[in-house]
Amino acid sequence: MKCPQCVYTNPDGVKFCISCGETFVKNNMEEDENSFFYEFAHYVDMVPRIERSIEPKFQNVFSRVFRNHSELEAERLFIVGTALTTPKISEVTDTWPKPWLFARMFIVALLAFAGFYIGVDYFGNVNFIPGLIIVGAFAVPLTTLIFFWExxxxxxxxxxxxxxxVLIGGILSMLVALVFFDILKNIINPITIGIAEELAKAITVISFVRYRKYRYILNGLLIGAAVGAGFAAFETAGYALRSLMSGDAQNLYTTILWRGLLAPGGHVAWAALTGAAFCRVQGDHPFKLNTLVKYKFLRVFFLVVLMHALWDTPITGMFPFGQAFLIIASWIVVFLLIRAGLKEIGEKKVMD
Incomplete structure (x- = not known):
C-alpha cells in the first residue's frame, strides 16, 4: 500500500502511513478484521474502557489509581499506537482520561530500588551500585512519563x-545543551543555564514532532515528556555517580531522593510544555521556521525558561519550598494544556 502523500510503501492492513501519518481509506474492512492481531485488539477492547469525566478535578482524574485492574486492561494500554490499533479521530473520547498504570509502575520501581538498596547498604555488594543508580534515576521520570502516555x-x-x-531524545538534548554551554561558558548563570537546557530540549522535541504524524497538542505533551524524562534521568545518574566518587555514600542516596521527589516538576514537565505549545501552533500544517516565533509558542517557552532559571537561583531558603511552588505552577500549566488538547480533539471530531 503506497502512501499518496509521501510515496512510502506500507504493509497491507494499516490504518495510516507509518512514515507520515496520512490516513488511508479502507476498502475492505472485512479482510482487516479477520487478522489475528485485529481479533486480539478487538477482544482486549471489550474490557470496560476507562471512565472519563469532563471536569479536571483531582478526585476525578486520579479516581482509578486505587482500584483493582486486570492484566487485560494493562495489555490493552500497551498495544495502542500501532498502525493497526490507533483509533480514528471520531473514535477518540475527548473527555478527561483516568490514568492508573503510572502508579503501578512507580510501585514496581520502588520495589526494585529497595532490592538494590539492600544489596548495597546491608550486604555491601558493589555490584548492586549501577542498578541502584539507574533505577533510582529513572523511577520517577518514567512514572511521570507513563502518566503523560495514559x-x-x-x-x-x-x-x-x-x-x-527517551533514550535518543534524552542523550541528544544533553549533547545539544553541552554545545550551548560551551558557547555561553563566559556567562554561565541561572538564566543562561535555563536558556541552554530548555532550548536544547526544545530543539530535540521539535525534531520528533515536526512531522504531521504527531500533530495533536497531547502528542507534543507526551513526546516532550519523553525527552525530558531521558534528560532528567541521565542527569540524575550523573550527579549520583559524582556523589559516589566523592566517597560520600549518604550523599548518593540524598541526591537520588531529592532529585526523584522534584523530577515531576522539572525537566519532564518543562519539556512537555514546550512540545505541547509547538504542536498547538503547528497543527496540521507542515513545519516552518516562523512557527517558532508565534506568540502562543514563545509565551510557553519563555515561561519554562523563567521557571528553570528560578529553580537554579541560589536564594537563601529557596530549597525546597521554592521548587515545590514551581512544581505546582508547572502542573497548573500542564493541566491547562491537557484541557486545550482535549478541546482540540473535540473540534477535530466535529470536522471529521
Whole structure:
C-alpha cells in the first residue's frame, strides 16, 4: 500500500502511513478484521474502557489509581499506537482520561530500588551500585512519563516509540545543551543555564514532532515528556555517580531522593510544555521556521525558561519550598494544556 502523500510503501492492513501519518481509506474492512492481531485488539477492547469525566478535578482524574485492574486492561494500554490499533479521530473520547498504570509502575520501581538498596547498604555488594543508580534515576521520570502516555487520548504513539524518544531524545538534548554551554561558558548563570537546557530540549522535541504524524497538542505533551524524562534521568545518574566518587555514600542516596521527589516538576514537565505549545501552533500544517516565533509558542517557552532559571537561583531558603511552588505552577500549566488538547480533539471530531 503506497502512501499518496509521501510515496512510502506500507504493509497491507494499516490504518495510516507509518512514515507520515496520512490516513488511508479502507476498502475492505472485512479482510482487516479477520487478522489475528485485529481479533486480539478487538477482544482486549471489550474490557470496560476507562471512565472519563469532563471536569479536571483531582478526585476525578486520579479516581482509578486505587482500584483493582486486570492484566487485560494493562495489555490493552500497551498495544495502542500501532498502525493497526490507533483509533480514528471520531473514535477518540475527548473527555478527561483516568490514568492508573503510572502508579503501578512507580510501585514496581520502588520495589526494585529497595532490592538494590539492600544489596548495597546491608550486604555491601558493589555490584548492586549501577542498578541502584539507574533505577533510582529513572523511577520517577518514567512514572511521570507513563502518566503523560495514559493522558494521550488519541492513543497514536506506541510504547516502543516512547522508549526510543527517551533514550535518543534524552542523550541528544544533553549533547545539544553541552554545545550551548560551551558557547555561553563566559556567562554561565541561572538564566543562561535555563536558556541552554530548555532550548536544547526544545530543539530535540521539535525534531520528533515536526512531522504531521504527531500533530495533536497531547502528542507534543507526551513526546516532550519523553525527552525530558531521558534528560532528567541521565542527569540524575550523573550527579549520583559524582556523589559516589566523592566517597560520600549518604550523599548518593540524598541526591537520588531529592532529585526523584522534584523530577515531576522539572525537566519532564518543562519539556512537555514546550512540545505541547509547538504542536498547538503547528497543527496540521507542515513545519516552518516562523512557527517558532508565534506568540502562543514563545509565551510557553519563555515561561519554562523563567521557571528553570528560578529553580537554579541560589536564594537563601529557596530549597525546597521554592521548587515545590514551581512544581505546582508547572502542573497548573500542564493541566491547562491537557484541557486545550482535549478541546482540540473535540473540534477535530466535529470536522471529521
Amino acid at each position: 493522558m494521550n487520548a488519541p492513543q497514536n504513539i506506541a510504547i516502543y516509540r516512547i522508549i526510543y524518544v
